[in-house]
Structure formats: C-alpha cells, structure tokens
Amino acid sequence: MKSSEGDSAAGTLSIGAIAARFDLATHVLRHWETVGLLRPARDAGGRRRYGADDLTRVATILIMKEAGLDLTTIRRWFGTSDRATRHDVLRPAADELRSRIAAAQASLELVEGGLNCEHEDATQCPNYRRLITERAGPESWPQSR
Structure with a gap:
C-alpha cells in the first residue's frame, strides 16, 4: 500500500x-x-x-x-465471545438467507424455463406451466371443470 x-x-x-x-x-x-x-x-x-x-x-x-x-444484530454478534450466543444471534439470519436463496433459485428456474422454451408464448408451454404450478403450488390454481 x-x-x-x-x-x-x-x-x-x-x-x-x-x-x-x-x-x-x-x-x-x-x-x-x-x-x-x-x-x-x-x-x-x-x-x-x-x-x-x-x-x-x-x-x-x-x-x-x-x-x-441489521447493525443491531451485527453489534450483538460482535459483542459476544460465547459460541452459543453467537449461534443464537446468527441462526435467524442463516434461516432467512436459506429461504431467500431457495426463492431466488426457484425464480431462476422460471426465468430459465422461459428462456429455454421454444413456444411462441412461454405461458402456453406445458413445461413452463409445470414449473409455475410447482412454484405456486397446485392449490393456487382454479380447478378445471
């Protein structure tokens, strides 16, 4: 330097x-x-x-x-030398990150499904619809009559 x-x-x-x-x-x-x-x-x-x-x-x-x-959580983590307390401070953040990563991965799969679809309208593609159903859950869709 x-x-x-x-x-x-x-x-x-x-x-x-x-x-x-x-x-x-x-x-x-x-x-x-x-x-x-x-x-x-x-x-x-x-x-x-x-x-x-x-x-x-x-x-x-x-x-x-x-x-x-947030800064409060970071300060709490810095402020302890006790391993169990550090884990208690960071565990909720780790859980939240895992959830965000899973959601981002699912979103990426949808985007890639749209990119890889050869249909004129990706929303009409059976593979894309399967991805959407898996993502949103079958209970989200109206039942066919």
Whole structure:
C-alpha cells in the first residue's frame, strides 16, 4: 500500500484511506463507531487510525449487511465471545438467507424455463406451466371443470 493511501509507520490507515478502500463515505465509519461496531485507535492528534483488525471488522460488517443483517444484530454478534450466543444471534439470519436463496433459485428456474422454451408464448408451454404450478403450488390454481 502506498503512503499516500494513509499508511503510517505503525501500518494503520486513516479514516479517509479505509473509507476509500471499501468505497464508503467517512460518515458511515463514524456512524458505525457511534453505534459500537468499530473502535479505531487514535493517534497523538486524536485522529482515527484503523489497523488490520479494523479492516476485517469493516469487511465483516459489509458482508453481513449485504446478507440482510441489521447493525443491531451485527453489534450483538460482535459483542459476544460465547459460541452459543453467537449461534443464537446468527441462526435467524442463516434461516432467512436459506429461504431467500431457495426463492431466488426457484425464480431462476422460471426465468430459465422461459428462456429455454421454444413456444411462441412461454405461458402456453406445458413445461413452463409445470414449473409455475410447482412454484405456486397446485392449490393456487382454479380447478378445471
């Protein structure tokens, strides 16, 4: 890393450098500090200095937010060293992600069914209709008379 990116002799980064590294606004890092997610060291002038552990923490926050976790849940997860408590914090998020992944996979199958259909109108294709019925459930369709 170049010194122009905020390095110091101690191998820490300035708030601007870490924000640039993760494509964040500096106020986001300040907010995360305010809510207890980050605790950067301070230099003699009181400026924030971020080390390797802070980089890991920022990356973890971003990944967890991308997965749908809110800052309160992330703070609770960071705030415990007890394995069972960490599992209790993350288990609902894992369940929600599994559900979202299953829904996305089912949607992808429908899209691919439409892409692979040779009918003029994919909604008239028996294979596509089967996919729709499987996705929506047979109880969703009116009974034929």
